Amino acid sequence: MPTKAELAALMQLPDDRGHFGPYGGCFVSETLISALQDLDRTYEEMRRDPVFQAEFDADLAHYVGRPSPLYFAERLSRENGGARIYLKREDLNHTGAHKVNNTIGQALLAKRMGKPRVIAETGAGQHGVASATVAARLGLECQVYMGVEDVRRQALNVYRMKLLGAEVIAVESGTRTLKDAMNEAMRDWVTNVDSTYYIIGTAAGPHPYPKLVRDFQAIIGREARQQCLDQVGRLPDALVACVGGGSNAIGLFHPFIADEGVRMVGVEAGGYGLETGQHAAPLSAGRPGVLHGNRTYLMEDDAGQIIGTHSVSAGLDYPGVGPEHSWLKDCGRAEYVAATDEEALDAFRTLTRVEGIMPALESSHAVAHALKMAREMDKDDVIVVNLSGRGDKDIHTVASIDGIEF
């Protein structure tokens, strides 16, 4: 664990050029540099502008429905044994996941920068839906890039986006999943950079995205911290969140970084098991490299080619991770583990049956690991799990695993 002074310094990252230690940065082709510098300048102005902050807070309260509850899963905790499990209910947000916190913020940026068109990449479709939603509200043209494979497994969200007036562009290149959707969105942005705002959905990509997405998502951790103090009378012992790109996790973790006694555990997608190589767990089993504008842990081969990932949840099926997580790992401030497809599916069923809450398959990874951790902790200990999204979008996936076709 870093010292107090080191923890305080961690809270201040990134530096002016977007570095979290050796991670982050701005690794893009020259054409995009000025757009990213403009974005950073605009964001820094807005961040200090009370009028913007008030507008953002009001949207979160009246449009998203914040604050989201911190719910004590009493029956789940009792049946599982061990620590008390609290769920931060981001699944109750408008559009059903934490993603909207970020798209509200970035839509305000797009508006301020006078961009009539927004684009986004999406995996599970939650960020695409959240982008299409804010675009509908602000009257912006919206195109969402989505891998063909994800279009197939998330058909419901594809249709939601269309109903919201967005155009979904199916990406055929590469592995046809989230990373390829991001490549294609970058290609669109470099071509239409004057008219277009790119809403990146996770706390990754070139500077300033990891910073601004984290800041917009940090409402999760600020609320959870206060709610825990109010409801439990103290800070939690551990935080648990799933990590794909890692925006819900960094949103929960960041306000707690300086709270030494609070363990922070990120749960990656273990797929068929880390030992099989068929997973999406760069922090657990990858190494640092450069992709999509930032230096971070990646799934790559010895020659630096990005390798295919596997996860039952489309939203975690990504070979990279936000750069701040890479640095929190190396510093020893946060721990990263993996939960397999099977463990996530078990947790999905358990939470649904025991609490009547159907989690997204992404969030189910966090629930799976929290159940495991809780059993090894004291019954007075408190774990806060980020329930980052609801599971309606995954019913088709679970049903087909059960052999049921609608």
Next chain:
Amino acid sequence: MSRIENCFARLEQSGRKALIPYVTGGDPEPAVTVPLMHALVAAGADIIELGVPFSDPMADGPVIQLACERALAHGTRLLDILDMVRQFREQDSETPVVLMGYLNPVEAIGYANFASRAREAGVDGVLTVDLPPEEADEVVELFRKEGLDTIFLLAPTTGESRIRSVCEKGSGYVYYVSLKGVTGSATLDVKSVEEKLAQVRKYTDLPVGVGFGIRDEASARAVSEVADGVIVGSVLVNRIAELTRTPDAIPEQVSEIIAGMRAAMDA
């Protein structure tokens, strides 16, 4: 004097402009690349940009994405590309070779390791699309020690103050991306290129190559009138894609395009 400096000095003396073809190494299969490089030189190429295949070529359009996929499918990796350059050097000790690609394959084998191996193989310059000068201090220094030029991009969106700092860090030549977009996208606008190059030349004596959107003899000629070098990629790679079933025909047929551009530029 480096091969690249030599090349531009010679061209200046003869009043000609550099013709710089890009092909992806190992596309569509490894055996094609070295004969193709020689054929391009014979047809009038002055410098060769050899693409290093990458799984996620973010700045490239579909034509070069597919070239990367074809090359990767045959297992061509960065070290194989260096072998191709070494083999090319057995018969050609004069034509500069610039590697063009993305940062991650270089980072994976280590910058210092890459730099010394690249020099030994006979590489002259390196253009890493996703490495802007702000992140490049360490790399530029390591490359310089090995006599490798670091070639940076300038774009229509690059502001005046930045042009100066980019050019100060780069060497060999600078690569002006003529349009907002990916490789192989639209047709460039020569007038706006000319205006931007006038601005660039206020800040640097480096030769300026122009790429993106040069697809035929007319556009090659038009660009050669305003730039020091004409960089041609997707139109060549497209021809390669048409010939994947008859790879033996690739060197001759692809270099014909370069011969035509050479003639148009020198006319």
